Amino acid sequence: MTEPRTVTLATLDHGDVTIPEPSWCAGHACHLPENRADLAHTGEDVVLKWRGQPIAYACLDQAPFSERSREVRVSASLVGETLDARGVYELAADLDAYADRLRTLADQLLLLRTEGDQ
Numbered sequence: 116m117t118e119p120r121t122v123t124l125a126t127l128d129h130g131d132v133t134i135p136e137p138s139w140c141a142g143h144a145c146h147l148p149e150n151r152a153d154l155a156h157t158g159e160d161v162v163l164k165w166r167g168q169p170i171a172y173a174c175l176d177q178a179p180f181s182e183r184s185r186e187v188r189v190s191a192s193l194v195g196e197t198l199d200a201r202g203v204y205e206l207a208a209d210l211d212a213y214a215d216r217l218r219t220l221a222d223q224l225l226l227l228r229t230e231g232d233q
Contacts, residue, residue, distance in 0.1 A: 126151045137187070139175050152180045157190070173203075 120136040125148040132151055140156040158175030176190035176197055188197035191206060198206065 124154055126154065134179055137177065141174075152178070152182060154178065154180055163193075 120138070121133050122136040122140075122143055123131050123133040124143060124146055126132050127148050127150055129151040132154065134154065137156055139158045141159050155176060155178040160172045160174045162169045163171040163173075171191070171193040173189055173191045173193070175187055177185070177187045179185055184197070186199070188199055189203045190197045191203070194206065
């Protein structure tokens with residue numbers, strides 16, 4: 116049986132804190148000391164790129180000592196908050212609908228340009 120992974124992180128208010136590290140956590144290489152409540156596990160980013168430039172990020176996220184939510188959630192930079200599974204599905208549905216609206220705008224633009232109505 117494999118031993119559970121742990122990580123020890125420095126905090127400003129509780130010194131070094133050792134916590135279980137989930138298998139999906141991308142690590143803590145850039146960790147800077149902060150309060151224990153602010154410690155978080157973060158997964159690999161799922162990046163939305165447009166013309167090669169990143170415009171939005173999403174990843175698994177968990178703050179095991181948070182006062183707000185200790186559950187694993189998805190952090191979505193597009194909305195600036197963490198979401199449960201239902202919220203992620205709702206965001207995806209809204210993005211699908213928005214993509215359809217963008218395609219309608221592109222069709223409208225092509226029509227305007229071919230008809231010469233600028």
